[in-house]
Amino acid sequence: MSLATDGADQPTLYKRIRADIEKRILTGEWPPGHRIPFEHELVARYGCSRMTVNKALSELAQADLIERRRRAGSFVRRPQHQSAVLKIADIRAEITALGRAYGYELIHRKLRMATAADRDRLGVKKAGKVVAIACRHSADNVPFAVEDRLIDLSSVPNAATADFSREPPGSWLLHHVPWTEAEHTISAIVADDRAAQALDIAVGAPCLVIDRYTWRSTRTITAVRLLYPGDSHRLVARFKGG
């Protein structure tokens, strides 16, 4: 009776523990400051030795996802460096992490057969149904970003019935659909009338545009364009290199 008595060909145990915790952090289920279970609790939950749990937590600490304090426990860190956009695909979690009040507003939602433009945007060939969503995120009641999203229903059928009037599609997807790869394209534009009104900024003000495509294996899941006020928003990304 050691580790791999279950049928599935899971990754190793400590990686599974790490991934479990990481997921809860990245989805915002365990927000910054949250105390994650003690090592001995995880030992009991996963039925392994303390060293295994310790290895998982140590790696999370090395990655700056959690902070460990003797006698107190381990706590989810505020993602101070990691770019919210580059690592966390959830704006709600991003705003919450900044300690600000998150606001969400669905502007538009439509279920339709993919148009040629939709297929082009998603990078798929076959026609199928898609959900098109426009919404707005705000922090402390100030517009934070507007989102324009397309979800491929052939990859994510459940999205057809999800209630995006209450939950932002990014958060919903993160909770319901595991992704394996994402590509971000960052550019700058000046606000046109529509953008200016949506973000409550002046026409001609600079905006950051982030286009993100997300896949699971080779299937496109979603394509989203996020528009941020460029002078009040910054993407910060910190890397280690050699």
Place this chain on the structure above:
Amino acid sequence: MSLATDGADQPTLYKRIRADIEKRILTGEWPPGHRIPFEHELVARYGCSRMTVNKALSELAQADLIERRRRAGSFVRRPQHQSAVLKIADIRAEITALGRAYGYELIHRKLRMATAADRDRLGVKKAGKVVAIACRHSADNVPFAVEDRLIDLSSVPNAATADFSREPPGSWLLHHVPWTEAEHTISAIVADDRAAQALDIAVGAPCLVIDRYTWRSTRTITAVRLLYPGDSHRLVARFKGG
């Protein structure tokens, strides 16, 4: 006979092992590709158990300083696994990779004692010499980006005599100074008179701004601000996730 029988109040053993190896890598004593001692050799050298050595090496692997290969050993990594966004670390390489003709023009170079503003920008306290550089990169004779850079000479003394009229400072640094960490801040602005003229775009056109700070261990190496035409330049970053 456990661990702390020596007089000095050293950090823990695995940290010492890790620091020893890290030092040899960062100083270039063990160049990229070099095979570092096998675990059992380090066990013998440090007189500890394999798990202790393994912990040190695992952390170095997690930090991407070394690569571990079963049966073969552990090897110093080449310093260019950059996370996509970092490809802009060398604009010359970026433009060349696009199959376009690279052009470089030194606008300004000055060696001076660090002003208060310089120290602030570099995040250092002590006064020392710096090199301030302004230059322009072009692709197929079209302005591609303007660069405004500060190099800390106390970290990189050689930069004082480097010929930046021929080689772009980014390329020079990449070849001469190993870095351990970099932080990028991306924002959007609209072009003012000066920027518009330098980039040959209209006043009021959107620009991407990338501020990058680079360290080796805790020493600041350089701070650079890059200004790109926002509508013609895009940053692309691709990630793997779960």
Place this chain on the structure above:
DNA sequence: TTGACTTATATGTCTAGACATATAATCGTA
């Protein structure tokens, strides 16, 4: 109430083993 002392506890580090697994190297064969 406040400050000093004590205690309980979660993490930090370490050991001396074990078996798993990928793969470089070797050997044998067509």
Place this chain on the structure above:
DNA sequence: TACGATTATATGTCTAGACATATAAGTCAA
């Protein structure tokens, strides 16, 4: 010589303990 099978070996993961240490929390006296 070329290729397929075998073997040796370094890393990957894990265990069931141990003692160290920082510190939150509780205790008690001024």
